[in-house]
Amino acid sequence: MKLIHSLTYAALFGSAITLQAQVGQQQKLNPTIEQFVNEINNNSQLEKIAHELLDGIGPRLVGSPQMDQASDWAIKTFKSWGIDARREDYGTWKAWERGLTHVDMTYPRTKNIEATQLAWSPATKKAVNAEVIAMPIFKSEAEFKAWLPKVKGKIVLMSQNQSHGRSDYQYKEFGTEELYSKITADKKAANDAWTNSIKVTGHTNNTLPLVLEENGAAAVAISYWTGIMGANRIFGAKTTKIPMLDISNEDYGMLYRLAENGTYPKLTVNAQSKHNGVTKTHNTIAEIKGKEKPNEYIILSAHFDSWDGAQGATDNGTGTIAMMETIRTIKKLYPNNKRTILVCLWGSEEQGLNGSRAFVEDHPEIVKNTQAVFNLDNGTGRVVNINGSGFVNSYDYMTRWLAGAPNDVTKHIKTEFPGSPGGGGSDHASFVAAGVPGFMLSSLNWGYGTYTWHTNKDTYDKIVFEEIQSNAILAASLVYMADQEENLVNRDKRVLPTGRDGKQMTWPEVKSPRRTSDGY
CATH class of the missing domain: 3.40.630.10 (Zn peptidases)
Incomplete structure (x- = not known):
């Protein structure tokens, strides 16, 4: 829904x-x-x-x-x-059938990674072993284009790293007013910076995965954290040839920090699924x-x-x-x-x-x-x-x-x-x-x-x-x-008020369904 x-x-x-x-x-x-x-x-x-x-x-x-x-x-x-x-x-x-997904960090240490293959994601024909690279914050489109060749052969972390992994309500309940205010301000600043970074690339979160794919990335990983510990939203993949994964906030943050600080972690990704026409x-x-x-x-x-x-x-x-x-x-x-x-x-x-x-x-x-x-x-x-x-x-x-x-x-x-x-x-x-x-x-x-x-x-x-x-x-x-009821009830519609734009609002129109997945 x-x-x-x-x-x-x-x-x-x-x-x-x-x-x-x-x-x-x-x-x-x-x-x-x-x-x-x-x-x-x-x-x-x-x-x-x-x-x-x-x-x-x-x-x-x-x-x-x-x-x-x-x-x-x-x-x-x-x-x-x-x-x-x-x-x-x-x-x-x-037609798509989910299979098993295994993601494991093999360097700098071994660890199972909590990850989910996104719906309709392409599968790996064989396990992918690759280094992880984190997408940085860009100041301009030129900076993004200069960085783009680095993704070739890499597993790209495409989401913002959430530096604070506790839910807001915990900071509010247990922290001081000063701490809560600081965390709130820090998060807003980080979110604004990341939003602007995506904007200057000339792409969106929906189109960037394809750009990374076209430039040779081995896989794309995101972390769509809800702000509640342990809960990530799982939607559909935006890639067509390489797997796209969602990684838990905790594991994603670890991988991002390692990559950002020059210890480029390595992952083995085995994402099984079937596309059946x-x-x-x-x-x-x-x-x-x-x-x-x-x-x-x-x-x-x-x-x-x-x-x-x-x-x-x-x-x-x-x-x-x-x-x-x-x-x-x-x-x-x-x-x-x-x-x-x-x-x-x-x-x-x-x-x-x-x-x-x-x-x-x-x-x-x-x-x-x-x-x-x-x-x-x-x-x-x-x-x-x-x-x-x-x-x-x-x-x-x-x-x-x-x-x-x-x-x-x-x-x-x-x-x-x-x-x-x-x-x-x-x-x-x-x-x-x-x-x-x-x-x-x-x-x-x-x-x-x-x-x-x-x-x-x-x-x-x-x-x-x-x-x-x-x-x-x-x-x-x-x-x-x-x-x-003896009869069908009355269906008279109200006159809708003016909207925030000052224009008269109108009754919603009947819309035709999407009957194929073309373009979805």
Whole structure:
């Protein structure tokens, strides 16, 4: 997912109304919703399906065999619950399969290096043994061009060296005010200097790896440290012929210092992976047909794909398992649903909402008749914010739906109405752009942005299952309440305010998906 959600946009607009969900000491739940609560609290399948998905299959990078395996597993699981399920292909992507990666320092001493091959990285045909060179700070493009021939045959450290490896919060908690101020100023100065150095080369962090490759580098290494000890973000390689790696902040700093001080370390890099041409991209759809209004829809939304630095547990394994638990519970306890209920597990969200955009483009008849889309995609926390997404009457129906959910779930939730449409932070935005009431069920942070979002620490053990149970109860309650509406809810859009540039803001446009990996 992208880390910008619709909440961010809502917070910018003073016209949004903030509302605390009602809390009562005594609440008489609808009997069906009460059954939902009991089932999810006392017969939860969340840990089972999380184990099967995250431990058994692992991360779900678009184009990888694991993405196909995950879809097959989900379809089989849905069908075991008596729910129809299918795969819908919408395009192709470069097919890549991760293999084992070993990086070892052989000089000036021997040490295993904590490193990860970036997604879609070229493999080493045989182990690469090479000296390490650190990219310095450049004052001009001429200085960069004079340095460039030195990379030939070398493993190039391309990222800024982080001279302070402790998290900011530790300096703030344990250091003196003077130390904290000094560290903060030092970091800013170092970051500014490095940013300017990249700028004067005439390239960017995305284009520099290719320049190094073209000038004969043996491999490129970066360290995308989050600022939290041990956590690095793992994205895609920018090279086409040589391996590109991410090295932990601790090991990267050691290699950088050695190279910078003239003791050029040597590494052996063995990065195995397979490029298998192209493969199909797909969404995985589960469906419970409506009994009275089968051509009207309620959609439970979560993206299925992930980056593959870890298991993709909180981005977005948690959203996936919550929506699967929700539909399992609904199928078991709500046999007479009026409208068709879909669970849509999207592909290639991480590359630009491609799966949900393809669905919107390919299914205009569903889009036209969708009551609401409920989307989960931001970590392991309980839902604490719901934005009206810019629909004028969202206050009316969303507060009515929330009133039907248990108070111990809704008491944490703040709502903002009418809110404003998100610009593309997660898959609900694909529907909002098309005029469908789509709602991001935004969760409590739990360190998501700095610790697990797209990092090597996004693992099963970071899931707080009690919070996910709460979200499944909420989602099931919202589906039931939305299904009980006699008619499709009003879709009138608010008039958006002027932006910071003084111009009238406009509703987001429907965007076509990227259906191939060409140019990515």
